[in-house]
Every structure is written in C-alpha cells, then in structure tokens.
Amino acid sequence: MTPEMLSLSNSPGLFVGIMLLKLLVVFGVTMLIVAYATWCERKVIGHMQTRLGPMRTGWHGLLQPIADGLKLFFKEDIIPSESTKVPFLLAPMMILVPALITVAVIPFGPDLKFGNFIIPQQITDLNIGVLYILAFAGLGVYGIVLAGWASNSKYALLGGVRASAQMISYELAAGLSIIAIFMLSETLSLREIVAQQQLDLWGVCSFVPNWFVFTQPLAFCLFIVTGLAEINRTPFDMPEAESELVSGFCTEYSSMKYALFFMAEYANMIVISAIAATLFLGGWSAPLNIAILTMIPGFVWLLMKIFALMFFFMWLRATFPRVRYDQLMRMGWKVLLPLALANVVVTGLVVVVLQ
Amino acid sequence: MFKEFAKGLSITFKHLLPGHSTTVQYPTVKLKPSDRFRGLHRLVPSQDREKCVACYLCPTVCPAKCITVESAENEKGEKYPKVYTIDLLRCIFCGYCVEACPVEAIEMTGVYEMANYKREDFQFTKQRLLK
Numbered sequence: 001m002t003p004e005m006l007s008l009s010n011s012p013g014l015f016v017g018i019m020l021l022k023l024l025v026v027f028g029v030t031m032l033i034v035a036y037a038t039w040c041e042r043k044v045i046g047h048m049q050t051r052l053g054p055m056r057t058g059w060h061g062l063l064q065p066i067a068d069g070l071k072l073f074f075k076e077d078i079i080p081s082e083s084t085k086v087p088f089l090l091a092p093m094m095i096l097v098p099a100l101i102t103v104a105v106i107p108f109g110p111d112l113k114f115g116n117f118i119i120p121q122q123i124t125d126l127n128i129g130v131l132y133i134l135a136f137a138g139l140g141v142y143g144i145v146l147a148g149w150a151s152n153s154k155y156a157l158l159g160g161v162r163a164s165a166q167m168i169s170y171e172l173a174a175g176l177s178i179i180a181i182f183m184l185s186e187t188l189s190l191r192e193i194v195a196q197q198q199l200d201l202w203g204v205c206s207f208v209p210n211w212f213v214f215t216q217p218l219a220f221c222l223f224i225v226t227g228l229a230e231i232n233r234t235p236f237d238m239p240e241a242e243s244e245l246v247s248g249f250c251t252e253y254s255s256m257k258y259a260l261f262f263m264a265e266y267a268n269m270i271v272i273s274a275i276a277a278t279l280f281l282g283g284w285s286a287p288l289n290i291a292i293l294t295m296i297p298g299f300v301w302l303l304m305k306i307f308a309l310m311f312f313f314m315w316l317r318a319t320f321p322r323v324r325y326d327q328l329m330r331m332g333w334k335v336l337l338p339l340a341l342a343n344v345v346v347t348g349l350v351v352v353v354l355q
Numbered sequence: 356m357f358k359e360f361a362k363g364l365s366i367t368f369k370h371l372l373p374g375h376s377t378t379v380q381y382p383t384v385k386l387k388p389s390d391r392f393r394g395l396h397r398l399v400p401s402q403d404r405e406k407c408v409a410c411y412l413c414p415t416v417c418p419a420k421c422i423t424v425e426s427a428e429n430e431k432g433e434k435y436p437k438v439y440t441i442d443l444l445r446c447i448f449c450g451y452c453v454e455a456c457p458v459e460a461i462e463m464t465g466v467y468e469m470a471n472y473k474r475e476d477f478q479f480t481k482q483r484l485l486k
Binding site for chain 1: 364366376378
C-alpha cells in the first residue's frame with residue numbers, strides 16, 4: 001500500500017492529534033522566539049551603541065523577558081474614560097492574531113512518514129498560501145487603526161492614520177515584488193515554492209540550490225524594505241515615532257494590552273523573516289546541496305535563516321534614523337512601486353523568451 | 356547613497372564586536388574619581404583637634420548658605436568651632452569653602468555616594484565631617 005497524505009477523512013483521530021501537536025509546537029516556538037527576540041534586540045542594539053544592554057536579571061540579563069512580562073502583567077490596566085471601550089479592547093487582539101496566524105502556512109521541513117501516512121511539516125498547505133499571507137498582512141493594519149481611533153487621543157489617532165497610509169502604500173510594492181516569484185514558480189503554495197528551490201541552480205549548477213534570491217535579487221531587496229515598512233520597524237516606524245507621537249497608536253495602552261502590541265511587533269518580525277526565508281532563501285532547504293548539510297533537519301535551516309534576517313533587522317534599527325513621513329511616502333510610491341512593476345515586466349519578458 | 360548605508364552598517368557592526376563597550380557595571384565596578392573631584396567635605400584634623408579656627412570665611416563665601424559655624428574658645432584660648440554643620444541638601448559642591456579657608460582646614464574628598472533615607476541624615480556635623 002502506498003503511503004497517503006494524512007487527512008481528516010482517512011484517520012480523523014491521528015490527524016487531529018498531530019495537528020494539535022504541530023499547532024502547539026509552532027505556537028510555542030514562535031512565542032519563545034518573540035520573548036527572546038526582545039532580549040536579543042536589546043543586547044544587539046546595546047552593543048552596537050557601545051553599551052551592554054540588560055545585565056542584571058540573570059546571567060547577562062537572560063531573564064529580562066520574563067521580568068518584563070511579569071512587570072507588565074502586574075501593571076494597572078487603564079482604559080481611558082473617553083475611549084471607545086469595545087474597539088479599545090479588541091485592537092490588541094486584532095494586531096496579534098493576524099501576526100501569529102500567518103505562521104500556519106510556513107513549511108518547516110520535508111514530509112514525514114508515519115506508518116502508512118505522509119505528514120507534512122507544515123500546519124496547513126494552502127494552495128493559495130501566499131495570498132493568505134498577504135491577506136492577513138493587510139488585516140494587521142485594522143488593529144493599528146482601531147487602536148489609534150478607539151483611544152480617542154490625538155497622538156494615537158495620528159499614529160493610526162500614519163500606519164494605515166504607510167501599510168497600504170507599501171503593501172502594493174510588497175505584493176508586486178512577490179508576483180515575480182509566482183511567475184517563476186507558477187504556484188502559490190509555499191510547500192511547492194520550497195520544493196522548487198531545492199532543485200539545481202538554473203538547472204546547471206548541481207550543488208547550489210535554485211533559491212529565488214539568485215534569480216530575483218531585486219525582488220528580495222524590495223520585499224525586505226517593504227516588509228520592514230509593513231511591520232513598522234525602524235527606519236520606517238512612523239506610526240510609533242516617539243519623538244513626534246509619544247508612542248503612536250499604543251500611547252493609551254498599558255499592562256498586558258501594551259504587551260500584546262509589543263508581542264505583535266516581534267511576531268510580525270518573525271513572520272516577515274519566515275516569509276522572506278521561504279520565498280527567497282529556500283525555506284527549510286540547506287544552503288548547499290551537499291549530503292552533510294542536507295542531513296541537518298529542515299527546521300534548523302529555517303530557524304537559522306529567520307534568525308539571520310531578524311539580526312539584520314536589529315542591525316538596521318541600530319544604524320539608521322527614522323525617515324521623514326514625506327520621504328517615506330515618496331520612496332514607497334516613486335521608487336519602490338515602479339521598481340517592483342519593472343521587475344515584474346522584466347521577469348515576464350524573460351519567462352516568455354525562455355519558453 | 357548605498358555606500359553610506361554600507362558605511363553606517365559597518366560602523367555599528369564594528370561596535371558589536373567584543374571589547375567596544377564603554378559601560379562600567381557601576382555598583383560592582385567603580386571608577387576612581389579624579390583628585391580634583393568635589394565630593395563630600397572633610398574637616399582636616401591636626402594633632403588633638405580640628406585645624407579649623409572658626410574664622411567664618413566659609414559660611415560667608417558659601418553661595419548656598421549651607422554651612423553653620425559657631426565659634427568658641429578652648430582652655431588654651433584658641434578659637435575653635437563648637438558647631439560646624441554642612442547641610443548637604445543645600446550644598447552645591449562648588450568648593451568655595453575650600454578656596455576661602457585660610458588654614459586649609461576643609462577639603463573635598465572623592466566620596467559621591469551620599470544617598471540617604473532621612474533629611475536629618477544629610478546634616479553633616481563636626482564629628483561626621485572629621486572622619
């Protein structure tokens with residue numbers, strides 16, 4: 001009997017069990033990375049600014065995320081009396097949920113054989129995986145706008161408005177930069193995209209994998225820049241520009257609700273890194289098609305790629321100042337969008353010529 | 356433009372390498388203040404008593420008016436400060452008292468950890484200043 005894909009129809013009990021296990025593991029790992037990304041960021045930025053970062057809580061401040069979490073947990077939860085209560089409560093969840101839910105389509109390893117079944121190392125393999133990611137990235141902005149508007153505060157509202165303008169402008173360029181990938185892969189399923197990237201580079205170089213970053217370097221750069229803008233990271237953190245807007249959309253938030261915004265920021269960073277790694281850097285595949293490297297389990301490679309990208313984002317934050325609002329808009333509409341469009345046109349031409 | 360980006364990134368990366376931190380882990384590691392540091396005052400003792408002759412020059416010159424001196428005469432007929440109190444909550448550590456003193460009876464030490472819990476603890480009396 002040939003093994004078949006484990007699904008709800010052929011073995012409901014096992015399917016639900018495995019699914020719950022996968023959900024727990026992925027959620028747990030993501031939350032762990034979120035917690036320690038804050039520590040890493042403070043350490044990395046500290047050292048880059050010739051400081052030390054947290055040093056007092058545990059060895060080299062390793063318990064800092066736990067201390068921060070406990071502190072925020074015991075803080076007074078303030079709801080401004082003039083705020084709109086329900087959206088005010090809803091907004092932090094509306095930011096965190098789209099951020100976390102996107103991880104569901106990221107494949108983190110090859111298929112496993114379990115008895116007579118094939119178990120994919122991915123929570124769900126949607127055939128419209130990338131569309132799903134883009135849709136939830138678009139939903140994320142609702143949380144920010146809602147937080148800004150429901151707070152009934154000038155700074156929060158300005159932060160929310162800025163966020164919506166910024167995210168809408170940059171989502172276009174981000175989406176267009178990914179389109180070039182689809183033209184090459186001819187599929188929207190992330191599982192398939194990773195599988196294609198494991199082939200030989202351009203069908204000739206046998207030990208280098210066919211990562212799309214080699215064929216689409218411009219799209220990769222565009223995606224990183226627009227991705228940074230979409231998750232509101234420095235140098236594009238206009239919605240929470242401290243020097244102008246106090247803390248932007250989360251000015252009025254305190255306690256665990258503020259912690260949710262904080263977690264969402266880092267979860268978004270993980271998600272963008274994971275998407276960039278999956279679409280351009282070969283997902284869970286090894287960087288060279290050599291037996292020793294391909295022996296290492298896929299999730300190790302994926303995590304390494306995610307960490308490398310996250311380190312790059314922290315490095316950028318330590319280096320560059322925030323761009324001005326008009327510069328941000330000009331760059332989004334006049335530089336990145338035309339570049340992404342041109343990239344799509346050129347890719348299309350090449351694809352047609354090669355056929 | 357990209358050259359400048361790369362330059363900035365290389366600078367921050369260089370700082371990340373070990374040995375570039377300038378932070379001193381303060382409570383466990385302490386820097387030695389310079390010899391000219393103006394910290395807590397000290398009344399200089401001579402053989403059997405303080406050098407101070409209670410000439411009132413330091414409370415006169417003190418811009419914060421934080422020094423209280425009451426003079427008296429001892430059995431040898433020498434003037435000495437019966438009371439010499441510095442209110443550190445008012446003191447601005449300008450060092451004028453040290454400059455004004457004709458007999459070099461007051462000096463400033465490198466002690467800068469002077470936090471305390473009660474207002475009264477900041478009244479440095481003659482006994483405390485002589486230590």
